[in-house]
Amino acid sequence: MKKIYKTTSPEETENIAREFANGLDKNTPQFIAMYGDLGVGKTAFVRGIASKLAPEARVKSPTYTVVNEYRGTNLPLYHFDVYRIEGEDDLYSIGFYEYLQKGICVTEWSENIEDAIPKNAHRVTIERGENPENERIITIEEYKG
Ligand SMILES: Nc1ncnc2c1ncn2[C@@H]1O[C@H](COP(=O)(O)OP(=O)(O)O)[C@@H](O)[C@H]1O
Ligand SMILES: [Mg+2]
Structure with missing residues (x-):
């Protein structure tokens, strides 16, 4: 199911x-x-997710650290930014595959690791709208078993 929003x-x-x-x-x-x-607006979107799942989190892009961990109300929330990740080896070295079992994972720059994205992932794409200053088109494809 695909949902499209404009903000x-x-x-x-x-x-x-x-x-x-x-x-x-x-x-x-x-x-x-x-x-x-x-x-x-990817980090902005993560901030919204965190406000629900990890309300105490101070969300910022983990560009240099690759992953930020936020304490969740239930499961931990893992926030990845894989902009600088170049392949499988990099993913193994940050323990990427272990996080998948442990919590809710949200990843900025998924383009860079397409082969590693689980089949049952939810997908969120953000594009600039007609007014690139502040218009965004958000497409959410929620995975439903
Ligand atoms: N509709 C909008 N949604 C999200 N961010 C917006 C919007 N309009 C303007 N912005 C601006 O775009 C920038 C988004 O930054 P950020 O969330 O860090 O992007 P990314 O993580 O994709 O690099 C912020 O400066 C924010 O103020
Ligand atoms: Mg970001």
Whole structure:
């Protein structure tokens, strides 16, 4: 099932993300693959997810650290930014595959690791709209068994 939204502010993007997170099963490890260019709002979307699943988290892009871990109300929330990841070896060295079993994983720059994205991932794509300053088109493809 594909849902498409248009937002005109980061707050609105966060709200869409919060609503999406609200529909997730909070007790089951799962994967959210995010796609979209630099500055499009991926981290803003993660902030919205975290506001639901890990309300104490201070979300910022883990570009240099690759993964941030936030304490969740149920499972931990793992926030990846794989912009600098170049292949399987890099993923193994950060322990990527172990995180998949342990919590809710959300990944910025999923384009870079397409082969490693689980088949049952939810997919979120953000693009700039007609007004690239503040318009965003958010496409959410939720995986349903
Ligand atoms: N509708 C919108 N949704 C999300 N971010 C927006 C929107 N309009 C403008 N912005 C701006 O775009 C930038 C998004 O930054 P960020 O979430 O860090 O992007 P990314 O993680 O994709 O690089 C922020 O500066 C934010 O203020
Ligand atoms: Mg980011």
